[in-house]
Amino acid sequence: MAFDANSNTLISDWGNGPASRVRNEVTRFNHRLAETGLFEDESLAKLLDSHPYEDLTICTMRPNPPAFERWMAGDARGLNGAELLDAIKRGQFWISPRHVMTANPVYAALFRRLMAEYTKATGLTIASADGALILSSPNMGVFYHVDLAETMLWHIRGHKTIHLYPAQAPYVSEASLESILLKENLTDLPYSPEFEPGADRVDLGAGDAVSWPVHSPHRVLNGPDLNVSISIEYTTPRTVMLNGVYYFNGRVRRATGVNLSAERTPALFKPAKAVGAKAMKMLAPIKSTVESTHERRFDIDLAQKNCIAWRGQAPDWAV
Ligand SMILES: [Fe+2]
Numbered sequence: 320m321a322f323d324a325n326s327n328t329l330i331s332d333w334g335n336g337p338a339s340r341v342r343n344e345v346t347r348f349n350h351r352l353a354e355t356g357l358f359e360d361e362s363l364a365k366l367l368d369s370h371p372y373e374d375l376t377i378c379t380m381r382p383n384p385p386a387f388e389r390w391m392a393g394d395a396r397g398l399n400g401a402e403l404l405d406a407i408k409r410g411q412f413w414i415s416p417r418h419v420m421t422a423n424p425v426y427a428a429l430f431r432r433l434m435a436e437y438t439k440a441t442g443l444t445i446a447s448a449d450g451a452l453i454l455s456s457p458n459m460g461v462f463y464h465v466d467l468a469e470t471m472l473w474h475i476r477g478h479k480t481i482h483l484y485p486a487q488a489p490y491v492s493e494a495s496l497e498s499i500l501l502k503e504n505l506t507d508l509p510y511s512p513e514f515e516p517g518a519d520r521v522d523l524g525a526g527d528a529v530s531w532p533v534h535s536p537h538r539v540l541n542g543p544d545l546n547v548s549i550s551i552e553y554t555t556p557r558t559v560m561l562n563g564v565y566y567f568n569g570r571v572r573r574a575t576g577v578n579l580s581a582e583r584t585p586a587l588f589k590p591a592k593a594v595g596a597k598a599m600k601m602l603a604p605i606k607s608t609v610e611s612t613h614e615r616r617f618d619i620d621l622a623q624k625n626c627i628a629w630r631g632q633a634p635d636w637a638v
Pocket of ligand 1: 464
């Protein structure tokens, strides 16, 4: 069925309950993104052909990776969009054309429409939003981590399961959030299998979407097929204030050794701390202590096993 931009909405169904429950609950809903035709093979190949190569994230990992395992970065120079898509279907990759939902005019228009519908339905005040298109191979995954903004996943093709954990200790600590905000750490968190009984497991098929409360840790495992999804992060005044409090506490703790707690901060003082955090960022910006570029460990090669030509020693799981 083709998407009729005049009579169809992109969100087709809010499930059981009002859309405003996205503020506090894991919320499942349904969408019609597939009907736009923008996520079929031909469109995706065209999109990859037109996307700047330097804005392409390419990684590989062990199939069905453990919850704590990070990825390895690679290259795919010389491949056109159709070849790259073929490699994703046959190989072991997680590929994201960065900024496509804001830089590509066609996909950016769709993203603006999607966010306008979401904002209207939920009644949220959204300060900023960004979307990442993710194309991933069968049995790939995303390790246990937390995002600093509100996050949701709109799934378009294939199957995946997202494991969502409560936004509280022991799943995520205030110290972890502070160190991510202070750029001492990336978004990954310490993981323990003991967290599993507390997890909410959500299976996603084509047309399913899920949103979860801010700072809820999560991890993802793909099913045995090609996955196409859009991961969306957005900020609301509440998120900005909450992150401001964590940032403020983190800076004070590091400067003075005084232990402040976001959980125990009275609601009345939170705006003042958030303003303080903004001032601190301007007066004394933090230099990131984490490595932002990754060594390229492989090249995508359609003639090789799993379409990977390793540069140097292949990891144990690939041999
Ligand atoms: Fe995430």
